[in-house]
Amino acid sequence: MDAAVHRFEEAQGRKPVNRDARDKPEMTPAGGQNLSRARGERLIPVAEGYERWAPGYDDAPNPLLACEERYLSPLLVSLHYKRILDLACGTGRWLDRLLKQGSSGVGVDCSPAMLRLAKKKEVIAGRLALAACEYLPFSAAVFDLAICSFALGHISGLASMVRELARVTKPGADVFVSDLHPDAFARGWRVGFRDGTSAYQIETLPRTVDETIRTFYSGGFECLTSEPLCLRDPERPIFARAGKSDSFEDACRSPAVLVCHFKRRGRSIDSGRGDEFENA
Numbered sequence: 001m002d003a004a005v006h007r008f009e010e011a012q013g014r015k016p017v018n019r020d021a022r023d024k025p026e027m028t029p030a031g032g033q034n035l036s037r038a039r040g041e042r043l044i045p046v047a048e049g050y051e052r053w054a055p056g057y058d059d060a061p062n063p064l065l066a067c068e069e070r071y072l073s074p075l076l077v078s079l080h081y082k083r084i085l086d087l088a089c090g091t092g093r094w095l096d097r098l099l100k101q102g103s104s105g106v107g108v109d110c111s112p113a114m115l116r117l118a119k120k121k122e123v124i125a126g127r128l129a130l131a132a133c134e135y136l137p138f139s140a141a142v143f144d145l146a147i148c149s150f151a152l153g154h155i156s157g158l159a160s161m162v163r164e165l166a167r168v169t170k171p172g173a174d175v176f177v178s179d180l181h182p183d184a185f186a187r188g189w190r191v192g193f194r195d196g197t198s199a200y201q202i203e204t205l206p207r208t209v210d211e212t213i214r215t216f217y218s219g220g221f222e223c224l225t226s227e228p229l230c231l232r233d234p235e236r237p238i239f240a241r242a243g244k245s246d247s248f249e250d251a252c253r254s255p256a257v258l259v260c261h262f263k264r265r266g267r268s269i270d271s272g273r274g275d276e277f278e279n280a
């Protein structure tokens with residue numbers, strides 16, 4: 001998007017939005033160190049990144065999200081969940097959809113700017129908490145399903161997040177995790193966006209598939225499937241719209257997205273923490 005990515009957007013309050021530029025995900029796979037500098041991108045911390053990106057996050061089509069949705073939507077529709085948790089829910093892409101399908105649930109995110117956008121969605125307003133995934137403001141064993149979509153690479157304390165997830169989910173709960181595939185990261189794809197004429201890359205920690213699965217396993221989760229997803233024809237129009245049709249075939253050659261399905265083992269863990277649900 002710049003190789004990769006999620007979406008490229010102008011930040012609020014800056015230059016007037018150039019709709020054409022905003023709608024173009026950048027897709028220029030490349031390798032090597034100091035990628036951001038080589039590409040003329042500013043590497044920024046996660047908090048600043050989503051503060052800047054939030055205003056336009058929902059507007060631009062994104063092939064990675066489209067690819068993930070194509071795989072996950074039918075799976076999630078076929079499962080009837082009582083209570084769901086959307087970890088790092090951002091603007092509520094999954095939470096909105098799942099609550100509209102009849103589940104109940106909440107979303108947490110550490111970005112006030114992303115949550116402000118989520119709050120504008122009627123179905124999920126009031127179902128949002130400003131919190132870090134590593135410290136969840138919920139009682140033990142309340143959720144039947146959790147989803148963490150395109151955020152794992154931003155979470156330095158993955159073991160802490162998994163511990164919290166084990167605490168707040170019920171035994172047998174399903175957990176779906178998606179992110180940029182490590183192979184795509186190795187090819188130089190990054191999480192970033194454009195703000196007018198400036199380009200930004202958000203700090204991301206690369207992890208191998210094994211590392212992720214091992215961390216979840218140690219925290220009490222069995223890995224049922226780990227699916228490497230490649231971009232396919234349904235994503236072609238997004239590339240075409242971005243004027244990147246030439247790079248589409250190459251982008252399809254190796255996995256772009258990783259989706260893992262975990263199942264919570266064992267008994268519930270009650271740390272005694274109360275339900276300090278704080279609305280965003």
Ligand SMILES: C[S@@+](CC[C@H](N)C(=O)[O-])C[C@H]1O[C@@H](n2cnc3c(N)ncnc32)[C@H](O)[C@@H]1O
Nearest residue numbers: 088089090093109110111114132133149151154
């Ligand atoms: C690419 S967005 C994904 C948003 C949403 N899950 C989706 O798929 O559209 C990544 C989100 O992770 C959030 N995030 C990153 N680190 C976090 C952490 N430690 N705790 C909670 N949220 C976090 C960011 O604020 C941002 O909203």
